[in-house]
Amino acid sequence: MKRGPADRCNILIVDDMEENLIAFEAVLGPLHQHLVRARSGEEALKAMLRQEFAVVLLDVRMPGMDGFETAANIKRLDQTKDVPIILVTGSEAGAGYAYRGYAVGAADFITKPIDPWVLRTKVNVFLDLHRKKRQLAMHAAAGDAERLGEITERLAQIELLLRNRPGPEAGELADRIAEVERAVESLQQAPPAQRSS
Structure with missing residues (x-):
């Protein structure tokens, strides 16, 4: 179902690899939301201060500020602390990654290679929550x-x-x-x- 501009939410996709950003856009395209790219943790933080996001997909392994550090910084800011973060990890990630991710405030995890249906389902849950929160505020x-x-x-x-x-x-x-x-x-x-x- 295609949504009108008023129903569209912003989704932030953070990954340093172009091919991963393209893959996320292909998987999330059917949701008909506004997808915003960031190639680093620093870019992600700047984007989050400029606009409101329903959910953030955040790669854990990035040069410079990694996903954990980026998530911690997002959660420290009053303006962005309530935005849900889905951390994206490689298949080699163990229980330590999950513990560390939840400790910095991640709401969920998804492992590469990504199952498109699982990713869309998880993102849709956060989109629905965001819309409901917006309706309550109105x-x-x-x-x-x-x-x-x-x-x-x-x-x-x-x-x-x-x-x-x-x-x-x-x-x-x-x-x-x-x-x-x-x-x-x-x-x-x-x-x-x-x-x-």
Whole structure:
């Protein structure tokens, strides 16, 4: 099933070997997602700071910063710490690799030679989780806007009641409530990211 641009997620593929990147793209192509390449751990970290990824496929054996070190750095950053990482290992990798990978925060492993069906299935699980998380965030933002609207309405009613009462204290209180009302209205107009910070 081909997905529209709104449903597409970013998948980061990290490998220093061109033929491996081509193989990953061929295997993941049928998922119709946006595939982003990185040829090193450093490139991967830069890409992750520029855009949001649903999942990262990360080769363990790379020159310079290897997959374990890259995974550890991804998990250290607030912006990227929740992105699931699938470590890609050679068939010679033993239990020590798995222990080390889970210790740095990897969510899963896949061994070369890669079974296309297994890889697509694993990646699809993380894509579904990412979409659900995105939907929850959108619903939460919509719920926030609704609640802010209700608060504004109640404040307006209180302000009206106070303005109709005699005495200087009621007027001062009404002015303060009007200030709070304006603050809540400005919160309603702010993007969701600014609202939560």
